Amino acid sequence: MSKTKSYIDLKEVPMSKTKSYLEIKNLKKWYVPGDLILKGINISITKPEVIAIIGPSGTGKSTLLRCINRLVDPNGGEIIFKDLDLCQIKGSTLRKVRRHMGMVFQEYNLVERLSVIENVLTGRLGYMTSWQAFRKKFSQKDINTAYELLKTVGLSDHAKKRADSLSGGQRQRVGIARAVMQNPDILLADEPTSSLDPKTAVEIMELITDFSKKNNIPAIVNMHDVKLAQRFATRIIGMSEGYVVYDGEPSGITDTLLKEIYGGEEWME
Numbered sequence: 238m239s240k241t242k243s244y245i246d247l248k249e250v251p252m253s254k255t256k257s258y259l260e261i262k263n264l265k266k267w268y269v270p271g272d273l274i275l276k277g278i279n280i281s282i283t284k285p286e287v288i289a290i291i292g293p294s295g296t297g298k299s300t301l302l303r304c305i306n307r308l309v310d311p312n313g314g315e316i317i318f319k320d321l322d323l324c325q326i327k328g329s330t331l332r333k334v335r336r337h338m339g340m341v342f343q344e345y346n347l348v349e350r351l352s353v354i355e356n357v358l359t360g361r362l363g364y365m366t367s368w369q370a371f372r373k374k375f376s377q378k379d380i381n382t383a384y385e386l387l388k389t390v391g392l393s394d395h396a397k398k399r400a401d402s403l404s405g406g407q408r409q410r411v412g413i414a415r416a417v418m419q420n421p422d423i424l425l426a427d428e429p430t431s432s433l434d435p436k437t438a439v440e441i442m443e444l445i446t447d448f449s450k451k452n453n454i455p456a457i458v459n460m461h462d463v464k465l466a467q468r469f470a471t472r473i474i475g476m477s478e479g480y481v482v483y484d485g486e487p488s489g490i491t492d493t494l495l496k497e498i499y500g501g502e503e504w505m506e
Contacts, residue, residue, distance in 0.1 A: 258284075258454070258455050259281075259282040259455070260280075260281050260282075260315070260316070260317040261279060261280040261281070261314070261315070261317075263278070263279060263314040264301070264304060264314035265277055265312050265313035266300055266304055266309065266311050266312050267312055274297045274300050274479055275300060275301060275304070275311075276479035276480050278297075278314070278479075280474065282423075282457070285449060285452075286455055287470045287471055287472075288456065288458065288470060288473070289460055289469070289470035289474070290302075290457065290458065290473075290474045290475075291463055291466055291476070292477055292498055293477065294461075296478060297476060298427075298428075298476055301476075304316065305318075305323070305338070305425060305457075306335060306338045307323055307334075307335070318337075318423070319337065319422070332363060333363075336363040336419060337423070338419075338421055338422070339360075339423070340425045340426075340427070341413055341426035341427065341429045342412060342429075345408040345412050347411055347412065348400060349399065350399060350401070351399070352399060353392060353396050353399075354380075354396040354397065356411050356415055357411060357415050357418050358373075359415060359418075360414075360418025361379050363419065379418075383418060386417055387414060390410040390414050390444055391410065392410055392411065395407065406437035406440070409430075409437075409441050410441070410444065413426075413429075413444050413445060417452070421452075423456075423457070424448065424455070424456040425456075425457050426456065426457070426458040428459050428460060429458065430442060430462065430465065431460070438465060442458075442465060442469045445469075446469050458470070463490065467487040472486065473485065473486070473489075473490055475490070475494065475498045477499075482494075482497060482498060
């Protein structure tokens with residue numbers, strides 16, 4: 238049998254029977270040989286909580302999330318999720334694993350010409366056959382769930398509108414609903430508030446936090462706003478130059494540490 242256990246039926250591997258939600262061991266990634274973006278990342282996620290990853294642009298935050306869901310391929314290390322090493326699997330096994338990872342994108346990644354409700358329903362495509370997906374044969378249960386999620390994110394009145402008619406904050410709400418529609422075991426969010434005004438950013442983080450608590454799953458959120466991270470996260474991971482330099486409670490984020498993470502101190506004035 239394969240060392241990656243690709244024979245496992247993921248439906249029969251509930252998260253409660255694995256050692257943790259996610260284990261990242263000595264993860265490395267480079268786009269140009271010799272120029273490492275991730276320089277041996279080690280992170281263990283053992284409980285359902287909101288985890289904020291902070292750090293300057295270019296330090297590898299987005300690359301880390303994209304390695305976790307294999308939008309990019311790691312060059313070394315391990316990512317253990319549902320008893321599988323995600324660095325080793327591919328094909329149908331990888332597609333099955335992705336069903337269990339909800340992803341919220343910085344630029345929303347909606348299908349602009351589709352309606353809001355159709356965009357939310359795309360979160361179920363990974364559970365459908367190619368023929369069902371082509372014909373948009375969603376079950377009535379999925380349709381009902383999609384409408385409930387739109388109600389939760391405050392967009393019930395926009396269900397039939399085209400996605401390209403929405404504001405940025407509304408689009409991000411759709412993106413969150415789509416991710417939760419997957420019924421994931423972990424939620425990943427890549428700079429979900431970076432292009433939003435302060436009030437909308439708080440509302441988006443409230444939604445992510447609420448879904449994490451309601452579904453009893455961890456949410457890993459990349460963000461630049463340190464104060465927003467401290468407000469909503471129960472754990473903060475600070476990254477600098479491809480390394481994890483802090484992993485702990487929000488109360489441990491001091492000015493000295495922020496200088497180490499971001500460099501300099503003029504920006505703190």
